[in-house]
Amino acid sequence: xxxxxxxxxxxxxxxxVRAYLRFFTAELRLVFLRRRNLLLLAVxxxxxxxxxxxxxxxxxxxxxxxGAGVAFFNQLxxxxxxxxxxxxxxxxxxxxxxxxxxxxxxxxxxxxxxxxLRYLLAVPAGRTRLLxxxxxTIVTFGLCATFIVxxxxxVAGAALFPVGPVTLLSGTTxxxxxxxxxxLFVTLYVAAAMAALGAIGLAISTMTEHAxxxxxxxxxxxxxxxxxxxxxxxxxxxxYLPTHWWLSFDALLRVPVDTSTLLRxxxxxAVYALLFCAFAWARFTSADVTS
Amino acid sequence: xxxxSTSGLTKRFRGGQxxxxxxxxxxxxxxxxxxxxxxxxxxxxxxxxxxxxxxxTAGQAALLEVPMPAGATRVLHRVGSLVEGPxxxxxxxxxxxxxxxxxxxxxxxxxxxxxxxxxxxxxxGLLSAAEKRYRNYSLGMKQRLAIAAGLLRPxxxxxxxxxxxxxxxxxxxxxxxxxxxxxxxxTTVFVSSHLLAxxxxxxxxxxxxxxxxxxxxxxxxxxxxxxxxxxxxQTADPEAAVKVLAGLGLADAQAxxxxxxxxxxxxxxxxxxxxxxxxxxxxxxxxGFAVTSPSxxxxxxxxxxxxxxxxx
Numbered sequence: 385x386x387x388x389x390x391x392x393x394x395x396x397x398x399x400x401v402r403a404y405l406r407f408f409t410a411e412l413r414l415v416f417l418r419r420r421n422l423l424l425l426a427v428x429x430x431x432x433x434x435x436x437x438x439x440x441x442x443x444x445x446x447x448x449x450x451g452a453g454v455a456f457f458n459q460l461x462x463x464x465x466x467x468x469x470x471x472x473x474x475x476x477x478x479x480x481x482x483x484x485x486x487x488x489x490x491x492x493x494x495x496x497x498x499x500x501l502r503y504l505l506a507v508p509a510g511r512t513r514l515l516x517x518x519x520x521t522i523v524t525f526g527l528c529a530t531f532i533v534x535x536x537x538x539v540a541g542a543a544l545f546p547v548g549p550v551t552l553l554s555g556t557t558x559x560x561x562x563x564x565x566x567x568l569f570v571t572l573y574v575a576a577a578m579a580a581l582g583a584i585g586l587a588i589s590t591m592t593e594h595a596x597x598x599x600x601x602x603x604x605x606x607x608x609x610x611x612x613x614x615x616x617x618x619x620x621x622x623x624y625l626p627t628h629w630w631l632s633f634d635a636l637l638r639v640p641v642d643t644s645t646l647l648r649x650x651x652x653x654a655v656y657a658l659l660f661c662a663f664a665w666a667r668f669t670s671a672d673v674t675s
Numbered sequence: 676x677x678x679x680s681t682s683g684l685t686k687r688f689r690g691g692q693x694x695x696x697x698x699x700x701x702x703x704x705x706x707x708x709x710x711x712x713x714x715x716x717x718x719x720x721x722x723x724x725x726x727x728x729x730x731x732t733a734g735q736a737a738l739l740e741v742p743m744p745a746g747a748t749r750v751l752h753r754v755g756s757l758v759e760g761p762x763x764x765x766x767x768x769x770x771x772x773x774x775x776x777x778x779x780x781x782x783x784x785x786x787x788x789x790x791x792x793x794x795x796x797x798x799x800g801l802l803s804a805a806e807k808r809y810r811n812y813s814l815g816m817k818q819r820l821a822i823a824a825g826l827l828r829p830x831x832x833x834x835x836x837x838x839x840x841x842x843x844x845x846x847x848x849x850x851x852x853x854x855x856x857x858x859x860x861x862t863t864v865f866v867s868s869h870l871l872a873x874x875x876x877x878x879x880x881x882x883x884x885x886x887x888x889x890x891x892x893x894x895x896x897x898x899x900x901x902x903x904x905x906x907x908x909q910t911a912d913p914e915a916a917v918k919v920l921a922g923l924g925l926a927d928a929q930a931x932x933x934x935x936x937x938x939x940x941x942x943x944x945x946x947x948x949x950x951x952x953x954x955x956x957x958x959x960x961x962x963g964f965a966v967t968s969p970s971x972x973x974x975x976x977x978x979x980x981x982x983x984x985x986x987x
Contacts, residue, residue, distance in 0.1 A: 403781035410778035418766065499762025503824065506726045506758065508751035509779035672729035 404517070407509065411521045415487060421525070424483045428529045431479055432471035432537035439467070440544040464541030465550050465563050469637065471537035472530070472574055476630050480533070481606045484526045484578045488585020489599035491518040492668065496593035496675040511669045519586050519661060526578030534571040554638040570633045573649070577630045580653035581606070583660035584626065590668045593675045623648070626656055676704045676740060678832045678863035679725060683734035686720050694720040696887035697734065702865055702880070707858045709874035709895075710867040712884030713979055718867040719759055721884070722836050726756055739831055752782045755825025756834040760841075761817040765810035769801055769820050772809055776824050783828060795823040799853065815846035822853060833857055835866045839873060851877055875971045885979045902969030902977070903927075903941040906950055909963035913938040919957045923950060942966060 415421055492515075495501035504514060541547070550563030558566075584605065589598045609627040612618050622628050629649030635642035679702035686695040695717040702708045712718050723729040725736055727744035736743045741750035763772040773792045777783050783791075796802045799819040804812065812820065818838065825833055838854070839847040847870075854877055858864050868874055874881060881898055883891040891898060906925070910916050913930035916938035920928040925940035942950070947966045954961055969977075 400781060402785075403783075406778050406785050407781070410775055414764070414767075414775065498764060499760070500764060502723075502726075502728050502758055503756075503762055503776060504779050505728055505747075506751055506754075506756045507776055507779045508727070508748050510748045510781065513781070514779070670730070672723070674723075674729070 404513070407513070408517050408520055411517050412524060415521050415525060416528075421487060424486060425529060425532060428475065428479060428483055429532050429536045431475055432467065432533055433540050435471055435474060436467050436537065436540035436544050439470070462546070463550055463563075464543075464545035464547045465538065465560070465567060467541030467545065468534050468537040468567050469570065469634070471533050472570065472633070473631055475533055476574060476577075477610070480526075480529060480574070480578060481581060482603060483529045484522065484581050485585055485599050485602035485606070487525045488522045488582045489589050489597075489602050490595040491522060491586055492589040492664075493592050493598040494589075494595040496673070497595055499675055501675055502673050505673060512665065515586070515590075515661075515665055515668050519583065519664075522582035522586060523575075523579045526582050527575040530571055530575040530578060534567060538567070552637045552639055553634060556639040558639070566636050570636050573633045573636065573646070574630070576650060576653045580626065580656040580660075583657040583664070587660040587664040587667070590664045590671070623652070626652075628652065677737075678702045678704050678706070679708075679736075679738055679865060680740075681721075681725075681734060681736040684721065684724060684731050684736050685733035686717075686724060686729060687732045693887050695724065695731075698884075698887075698889040699892075700736075700882060700889065701892065702863065702882075704863055705861060706880045707854070707864045707866065707878045709878035709881040710865060710884070711869065711871070711874060711881055711975060711979075712867075713869060716884040716979070717887040718884055719836055722756075722758055722834060722867060725834065726754070726758065727751065728758070748781075752780055752828060753830060754832045754834060755828075755830040756836075757818075757821045757825055757838055758834075758836045760837070761821030763809045763817070763820065766808065768806050768808055769812065769816075769823075770796060770805040772820065773824055773827060777827055780828070791827055795826045796820075798826055799823045800849070814841050815843065815849070818842060818846065818850065819853075822850070826857075830862055832863045832865065835864065837867055837869075839868070839870060847873070871971045871975055883975065883978045890978045898971070898974055899968055902974045903943075905939050905967055905969075906942045906945075906947055907937055907939040907963075907965045907967060908954060908959070908961055909935060909937045910954075910959050910961055911936065912959060915957070916954060916959050919954055919959060920950070923953055925950070937963075 492501065495504060505511065547560065549557050549559055551557045581602070585598070585602045588601050589595070592598050606627060609625045613622050613625050613628050629652045632645050632649045635645040679700055681698060681700040683697045683699065684695060685693070685697050687693050698721065700721075710718055710721075720729065724731050725738060725743060727747035730744060738746075738750050738754055743750070764775070767775065770792055773795060774788060777788050777792065778785075793802065793805070796805050799822050801816060801819055801823060804816060809817070809820070818841070822835070822838065825835075835854070839850050842850060851873060854864055854866060858877070866874075866878070875895070878895060880894050881891070882889055891901065906920070908916050908920075913932070913936045917928045917930050917940075920938060920940040923945060925943060925945060928938065928940035930936065930938045947964075951961065951964050
C-alpha cells in the first residue's frame with residue numbers, strides 16, 4: 385500500500401456538499417434498485433389502473449349514474465382527472481403508508497440487521513449524516529410513490545373517461561390547467577403527509593435491528609391512528625393524530641381553497657416530521673451499535 | 676506516536692455487567708499488536724469503543740492521537756477495520772458493496788473510486804469474483820472482502836477483530852500473509868485473536884485480556900520473559916537429580932515422567948553450563964539436558980486461566 389496512491393491535498397479537495405450528494409445518490413440507487421422496493425412501486429402503479437377500469441366498467445354510461453357515497457366518485461363520471469383524487473384517497477388508507485413504512489422501517493434497522501451499520505459508521509459515514517441521507521431517501525421514495533399514483537391515475541383517467549374543465553367539490557368549474565395545477569398541489573400535500581410518516585418510521589427504525597418489526601410497528605401505528613380517528617367519542621384527540629389530516633387535500637378542490645385546513649394539515653406534518661426526526665437523531669447519535 | 680491509546684477505558688453494560696474494566700492500551704506506531712483473550716473477555720467491546728460504535732462509560736480512548744468517539748469523523752478514514760465478521764448487502768456484488776462503503780466516506784475521492792476498489796479487490800485476490808453477488812461468496816471470500824473494505828484507502832492503522840474466524844487452514848494462511856504484507860507497508864496492525872499460533876507468528880506486541888481487564892501488555896519477548904525458564908534433565912534417577920538441583924538453590928525442583936523420567940527446576944540466575952557440570956559431578960547419569968522457555972500457550976493459560984475456568 386503506497387500512501388502516494390491518494391495524495392493528501394486531493395483528499396481535502398473533496399467538497400462536503402459533493403460528498404453528501406454522492407452518498408445520497410448511492411443510497412437512492414440502493415433503495416430504488418432493490419427488487420422488493422421496485423415491486424412496491426409497481427403495486428402503487430397498478431392500483432390506480434385497476435380502480436379506473438373497475439369504475440369504468442361499473443358506470444357504462446358516463447353521464448347517467450351517481451357513484452358511491454365518496455365525494456369524488458360523482459365527479460369522476462364527468463371528468464377523468466378525478467380518478468387521481470379517488471386513487472390518492474383510496475391508496476392513502478393502506479397502500480401508500482405500507483410503501484413508506486417498508487422503506488422507512490428498513491432504513492436503519494435493515495442496516496443493523498445486515499451488520500452493515502457498524503461498517504458504515506466505521507467508514508466513517510457520520511451518524512447525523514447517515515441519518516440525514518436515510519431520511520432524504522425515505523422522503524424521495526414517498527414522493528416518488530405518490531407521484532406514480534397521480535401520474536398513472538391521470539393517464540388512466542384520461543384514457544377511460546372524458547377530460548375537460550374540472551367541476552370542483554364546491555360546484556365551481558375551473559379550466560383544465562387550473563385543475564391540473566390543483567392536482568399537483570394535492571400530490572405534494574400527500575407527499576408531505578408521507579414524509580411525516582417517514583420520520584415516524586425512521587425513528588422506530590433506530591430502535592431495533594429487526595426491519596420487519598419496525599415496519600410492522602409503523603403500520604400498527606397508522607391503523608391505530610385511523611381507528612381512533614373514526615371513534616366519535618375520541619373526536620377531541622383527532623386533530624393530533626398523525627393520519628387525521630391526510631385526506632384534507634380536498635380543501636384544494638374548493639373555491640375558495642380552504643387554506644386554514646390545509647395549513648393545519650401541513651403544520652401537523654411538519655410537527656410530526658420534526659419531532660420524530662429529532663427523536664431519531666437523539667437516539668441514533670447516543671446509542672451503542674451492538675449489531 | 677501511539678496508534679491506539681486508552682486510559683481507564685471502561686464499559687459497563689446496562690445490566691450492570693462490567694465488560695471492559697479500566698484498561699490502558701498503548702499500541703506503538705508500526706507494531707503488529709496481538710489482542711489476546713478468551714471469548715467473552717471484552718476484546719470486541721473494546722474494539723467497538725475504539726471505533727466509536729459503543730460509548731465508554733468511563734475513561735478515554737484515542738486513535739492516532741485523536742480522541743474517540745468525539746473525533747470519529749476526523750480520524751476513522753485513516754483507520755481500516757474488520758469488526759465481528761464481515762457484513763455486506765447479500766444482493767449486491769462484491770465491487771458494488773465496496774462502492775457503497777466508499778460512497779459513504781466523505782473524504783474519499785469519487786474520481787479514484789473505481790481504481791481503488793479494483794486495487795483493494797486485487798490485493799485480497801477477489802478481482803475475478805468482483806461481479807459475483809455477495810450471497811454467493813464462500814466464507815473465506817466474505818472475510819477477504821471485509822479486509823478489502825479496510826484497504827479501500829491508504830490506512831495508518833488497521834483494526835482486525837478475529838480475522839481468521841471460521842477460515843480453513845488455507846484461508847488462515849492467506850489472511851496471515853496479508854497481515855504481514857500490510858504491516859510491511861508500515862501500517863500499524865491491531866489484531867484480536869484467540870489463536871495463539873497466529874499471534875506468535877505475526878505479532879511484535881501483545882495485550883492479554885481476562886474478564887474485562889488487561890492482564891499483560893508488552894512486546895512478545897517481554898511476555899516470554901514473564902514465564903520462568905526451566906532446566907530439564909533426563910536421567911534414570913530423577914529423585915537424585917532433584918536433590919542436586921534443589922541443592923544448587925533452584926526453585927520448584929521436581930521429578931516427572933515414568934517412561935522418560937526427568938527432573939526439572941526453574942533456572943533463575945544460574946548458568947545452565949554450571950548446573951549441568953554440577954549434576955555430572957554429583958554422579959547423576961545425564962541422558963539429556965534442556966533449557967526451555969515456556970510456550971505462548973502456557974503463558975496465555977497462566978494469565979487467563981484454564982479452559983473452562985473462565986470467570987463469567
